[in-house]
Each structure stands twice: as structure tokens, then as C-alpha cells.
Amino acid sequence: MRDVAGPSKAPGSRIKAANKPTKKVGHRTRAMDPFKAAGAADLNSRMKLASRLSSATTTNPISIRGASTRPALLRTSKIGTSGTVRVSNRVNTLDAWREFVQGRYNAEAGFLNLERMIDDEVLKKYKMLPPTLPGSSRKEMPVIFKLASQLKPPVKTISLANNNIRSGHLLQTLPHYLPNLRNLSLQGNAINAWRDVEYIAGKKDQERLSNLREIIFLDNPLREAELKAGRSENYKREMTRRFPSLEVLDQESIAKIAFDVPVASSSKTSTSNAPSASSFPLQMALPFVTGVEGTLISNFLTRFFPLFDTQRASLKSAYAPNTIFSYSALTNIPPRARVIGFHRSKDMPNQTKLEWGPWLKNSAGGSRNLSRMGGGLDRVVRSLHTGPDDTIKAMLALPQTFHNVSGAAEKFCVDAWPIGQDSAMQLFLCVHGEFAEAPSQGIRSFDRSFILAPAPEGSSAKSDGWDVVILSDQLTVRAYSSHQSWAPGPMKVQEGDEAAKDMRQPVHLAEVPSVPIPEAIREEVQSIPEPQRSLVVTVCGRTGLNVKFAVDCLTQNEWDVEKAVANFEQVKANLGRDAFL
Amino acid sequence: MAGLERSDIDIATRGAEQFVEFYYRAYDSDDRVESLPKFYRPSSSIVWNGNPIQGNEGVKQLIEGMPRSKHEVQLHDCHPVPNSMPPSLHVVVAGTVTHGKAAQQTHPTSSKAVDEQPRVFHQTFILSPDAEKDEGGHVKYYITTDNMRFVG
Numbered sequence: 001m002r003d004v005a006g007p008s009k010a011p012g013s014r015i016k017a018a019n020k021p022t023k024k025v026g027h028r029t030r031a032m033d034p035f036k037a038a039g040a041a042d043l044n045s046r047m048k049l050a051s052r053l054s055s056a057t058t059t060n061p062i063s064i065r066g067a068s069t070r071p072a073l074l075r076t077s078k079i080g081t082s083g084t085v086r087v088s089n090r091v092n093t094l095d096a097w098r099e100f101v102q103g104r105y106n107a108e109a110g111f112l113n114l115e116r117m118i119d120d121e122v123l124k125k126y127k128m129l130p131p132t133l134p135g136s137s138r139k140e141m142p143v144i145f146k147l148a149s150q151l152k153p154p155v156k157t158i159s160l161a162n163n164n165i166r167s168g169h170l171l172q173t174l175p176h177y178l179p180n181l182r183n184l185s186l187q188g189n190a191i192n193a194w195r196d197v198e199y200i201a202g203k204k205d206q207e208r209l210s211n212l213r214e215i216i217f218l219d220n221p222l223r224e225a226e227l228k229a230g231r232s233e234n235y236k237r238e239m240t241r242r243f244p245s246l247e248v249l250d251q252e253s254i255a256k257i258a259f260d261v262p263v264a265s266s267s268k269t270s271t272s273n274a275p276s277a278s279s280f281p282l283q284m285a286l287p288f289v290t291g292v293e294g295t296l297i298s299n300f301l302t303r304f305f306p307l308f309d310t311q312r313a314s315l316k317s318a319y320a321p322n323t324i325f326s327y328s329a330l331t332n333i334p335p336r337a338r339v340i341g342f343h344r345s346k347d348m349p350n351q352t353k354l355e356w357g358p359w360l361k362n363s364a365g366g367s368r369n370l371s372r373m374g375g376g377l378d379r380v381v382r383s384l385h386t387g388p389d390d391t392i393k394a395m396l397a398l399p400q401t402f403h404n405v406s407g408a409a410e411k412f413c414v415d416a417w418p419i420g421q422d423s424a425m426q427l428f429l430c431v432h433g434e435f436a437e438a439p440s441q442g443i444r445s446f447d448r449s450f451i452l453a454p455a456p457e458g459s460s461a462k463s464d465g466w467d468v469v470i471l472s473d474q475l476t477v478r479a480y481s482s483h484q485s486w487a488p489g490p491m492k493v494q495e496g497d498e499a500a501k502d503m504r505q506p507v508h509l510a511e512v513p514s515v516p517i518p519e520a521i522r523e524e525v526q527s528i529p530e531p532q533r534s535l536v537v538t539v540c541g542r543t544g545l546n547v548k549f550a551v552d553c554l555t556q557n558e559w560d561v562e563k564a565v566a567n568f569e570q571v572k573a574n575l576g577r578d579a580f581l
Numbered sequence: 582m583a584g585l586e587r588s589d590i591d592i593a594t595r596g597a598e599q600f601v602e603f604y605y606r607a608y609d610s611d612d613r614v615e616s617l618p619k620f621y622r623p624s625s626s627i628v629w630n631g632n633p634i635q636g637n638e639g640v641k642q643l644i645e646g647m648p649r650s651k652h653e654v655q656l657h658d659c660h661p662v663p664n665s666m667p668p669s670l671h672v673v674v675a676g677t678v679t680h681g682k683a684a685q686q687t688h689p690t691s692s693k694a695v696d697e698q699p700r701v702f703h704q705t706f707i708l709s710p711d712a713e714k715d716e717g718g719h720v721k722y723y724i725t726t727d728n729m730r731f732v733g
Contacts, residue, residue: 045670244599257596285632286631417727485701491630494697495683
């Protein structure tokens, strides 16, 4: 095996050349060197160089204690050939770990064999404990992974089999140092909880082994317990959910579908400042309906939603015999709606009475948000409704709704176009909008994504007067966001915090509409800043008060237009002519 | 579960999970101009906020002109489409997305301005199997239909 220290040889070789005739030093020879302790003079020069090197590398953001500065020490330490001065223990240790890692690497196969570290001769020789041993220092594990990340050619496969590993914490740095690892064996360890697997599978935004092709997890208590409880399907799902790129689990190939994306090339979000657009290439455009008659869409929607609101069971004929329906609840609070304050808005008094409970848990198997769904395949299957009977049953279990499709058109947004070919012509239809929910009468937003097909002659859909029949229907229910989101026109890109600092404004509970200002009061209201100006104009318009009295009235009513107008109604009989325009 | 086996649902579910992970990772990545169009074919039909876009070339042009993005997927769901074998997948995804400089910040914005907050997006995909298979013999899927709107 060749010396893999490769890329950072320079300082060592320079000194080596000064001390010895050039001779290639393999890692085995070199690893012995620390034990032939260095002479005082050598040590002296080594310390200087070491401190110089280590201070030069302390800025390395990925350095870990005990690893990043050590290779430099290692390279210099091997020049020590005589004398009896004791070399620092840490230097020895790292050198030994390096020998260990290199000795266990099969470069041809890209295979790093870290099995049964307890029996390792190198570690025994140096009287070192493997980090996997209970009671040993765990900080050496990152050192091993970092050394592994420096191996050439890069490591593709690691086996950590039979090390009695109990805690996933030990493996936490593995994804950081070897993000492109393809195969991992953890066979014959003592891992007994999913949270230990999380250390390498990663939670949101954490580093994870996202390119893992194969994992062996045989003979771990976690797997054994799942299988014993008859939950092998669940075990498989939990594994594949955590490692979406997995193709082989416990030496069995996983049935899966593939995508045409080179796995390694899709890196994470970078923080680089590569030039990129600062505006959107396109504006928000009107509803997009093409290749299908508009009347077909509007007929469908103006019939479907009222029936969904009032007679769900009668929608049965609109669903194809093999139709699929599911719904999912997005319970996150929309960031823009939160800042605008719809939840506390006086114009929407029922928002605080809305509850997610009836959407999340019901006799229909509950919300099918696959991003949030634990509990194995059972729930995944139970919340998917096939055929018209099951679909209607599920829909009847959902809260009562009212979609005002004959009201303001801009509150709904429809995109639709034909998909599929010739004989299998289908229609894609997606509707975004809002509905009122009973009993609270609070408003929610929704998205409903359909795949439709022409209703076949003689079908119950056709005889019931439907032009199209529903093949697939996915309803997403969300906390309310304004339909302004899809108002046509240019859209702003976020500036980030730097620019935002100057623009920071007080939060207003409701968006202040810009009100056209009547000629008579224009001059007078000019001096009033927004948002107050619009409120004054509104009150002037509704009460006939002049600007001065409108301001007084609003001031006394906490700048709440409704309160101000109500207050005006109470006192208007007592107001003199001078209060009015 | 007429006509739908548990194993079909399992494969479709895992396929969608993997797709969602790969797709938005590619979208937010440095090499998005190369990686994102690979999910599409020349025949793919895409509608981005009401604007029609054709095929992988169209996606490439769109993404070239797009400010950097950071998606947070909060919801997805998937159906195997009836009458298709191997099944097409009807996938919906929703979550928040931030664009521009704010997308490269590691922390959420401290701004209280409405325009500075992440948007809510909703996206539908229909994924269909290609005749071609990958080197592991797995059926390869691509996006035939993609509809995205900012909805909050």
C-alpha cells in the first residue's frame, strides 16, 4: 500500500531531506518513528515548526481537535531518529491512528474495514482502545473518519461491523467527513433506537449520508426487535425514509424507482456569492387554462364545490371506479400571513376559533402529509382512499366547508391543461382558493390537484351529467393566506437582512388598503403619514366628518375604523355643522 | 384497496419521498442549471406561476434567470395514477421558499416587512416511467407535468 499522506507532504519532506539521504518512507516505518524518540535538537526544531503549522491551520473551519493540525506534527515527527526525549503522547496517538486507518484500507476496492477494532493488532501494540469500546474516549472517532476522508482513492465503503456500537453519537461526524459514502455496514452492533440512526440519517438541514446506496444493519437489537414484532415492513420503511438513496438494505435489493439525476452533483445550498439573478425572470401570471374549453372547467368547478359543501355523497358518480383520493393538512403558519396578522384581524373574527384536530384525526385515516407521517406503512395505506365509496366515506368525515365559487373570482386560481396522449387523453387541473369551515366559520386556504379523464360513454359520471371523471384528487388544506399571493404582476425577491434593516417597519394588524383620496380633503390629509392617512380618508368617506373631526374620532378609538364609525353613529346627533365636510 | 397492492403504495411513497428530496436539493444547489433540467424531457409541460414553459430546455432557461432559492418542504403526498402501469405518480408538495440574498442566509430573517418573509408554494408533479432503465435495472421516472404557484 502506498503512502496516502500525499497532498501535504512538503514540510516533512523538506526536513527529511535536510536530515537524511532521500529514502521513501512507507507508513509502516514511519509509524514506528515516534517510539524512537527524537533528539533534543530535533525536538526543538520540530516544536517550532509544529507551532507554526498549527497556527496556520487553526482557521480551517472543519478542523477537529486532535486531527487537523496533527498531520503536520506527524510528518515532522518521523525525522526523529535518535535520543531518548519522550515525545508528546498525542503525537504518538495520532500517528498510530493513521497507521491503523491506512493499514485497514483496501484502496483497490475503496473499502475501509473497521470491523472488530477491539482485536486490532496495531491498536494493541500501542495500547490504545478503540473509540467504540464503552468507557473509551469517543473523541478519536472523528479522527478516524477525518483520516478516512484523506485516503486516496476516496473511500466508497466502510464496515464498522462487530464493534458493539451502542450510540449513534459515535457516528455523528461520519456524514461530515464522508458525505459521498456509498456503502456502510453496521452489522453486529448494539444499536437499539431509531434516534441513534438519526445521527447519520440527519434531521432537517443536518449533514447526512445522502448518497448511501447500501446499508447492512443485520444483528442489531433495533432490527431484531422490529422483526420479532412482525414489523419488518415498518423497519424497511423507516430505513428507506431516512436514506432515500438506498438501493440495497441488509443485502436485499429494494424495489424502487429511479431519477435521472447524478447523485453526487446535487450539492447542498451553498453560501457562495456566485452571481445570480436578483429578480424573477417572469411575473405572476393569470390563471393558465389552455387546450380545454373554459366552460368545461367552469362547469366542473361550479358544480363540484357546491356539492362538496352541501351534498358530498352525491359526488360519488364524479369519481372513476378506480379513483384515488387523499387529503393532507399543512398546519404551519404561513410567514407572510403571520406578519400581516390575519389571525388576529378584526375583519376575520373567526380565525382563532379554527382547529386542526378534525383534519388531523378522524375516521378517514387522518391527514396524509407524507413529510410528517410516522407510524409505518399502515397509516400510509389507510389514508389513501380508492374507489368512489371509500372516497365519499373519507370526504364525509371531513369538516363542513363553504367554497364561495360564485363570489369574487380573484379568490380562486385555476391552472388546467391536457396531459397524456391521444387515446389516453387526460386533463390536469389545479385549484387554489379559500373556504369557510364549519362550525367556526373561520377561513382556510386550500389547493386541490386533480387528474381528470373524459367521462366514458355509458358511465355513471356521463349519465349524471359530468363531462369529466376524477381519476386522482389531492386536497391540501392550509392556514389562511391572502389571494393576493397570486395577484398578477411583478414579484419582489427578498433582500435579506442587510437591506431589510433600513426598511423595517412597525407591524400593522391588517393590510392598509390604499384609499382614493377625494379632492375636497386632499390638501388637508397630505400632512398625515400612512397608514393613518388611509384610515382618516376612510372615516371621512363613511361618516362625512371633516379631517379634523375624523382624526379626533380615530384617536379616541385606538385608530380602529370600525370602532370610530360606531362611535360616530352614537354621537352624530350631537355634532355641529362644523364637524362635517 | 381495489387494484392497489400495499407494495405498490409502498414503492410509490418511497419514490415520491426520494423525488422530493432530490428535486428541491437540486433546485437550491450550486449546479441547479445542470441538475434541475435532468428531471425533465423535451415533452414535459411546466407552468410556473401561470407562465407556460416547454421541456428541459425551457426549465434550463427559467432556472438560469431565477434568483437563488431555499425551499423548506413541509408537506407532500403522492398517488399512483389509476390506469397506468407501471404507474405514473401524482405528487403534490407544499412548503415555504425564500429567494435572493435571503436564501443564502443561514438564519431566518429578522425583518418584519411582509415582502421579506418566505412565500408559501404549492407544486404538483406528474412523474412517468421512461422506457430506459438505470444501471441498477430500476425504472427511471421523469416529470411530465409540473405546476407551481406561490400561494401565500
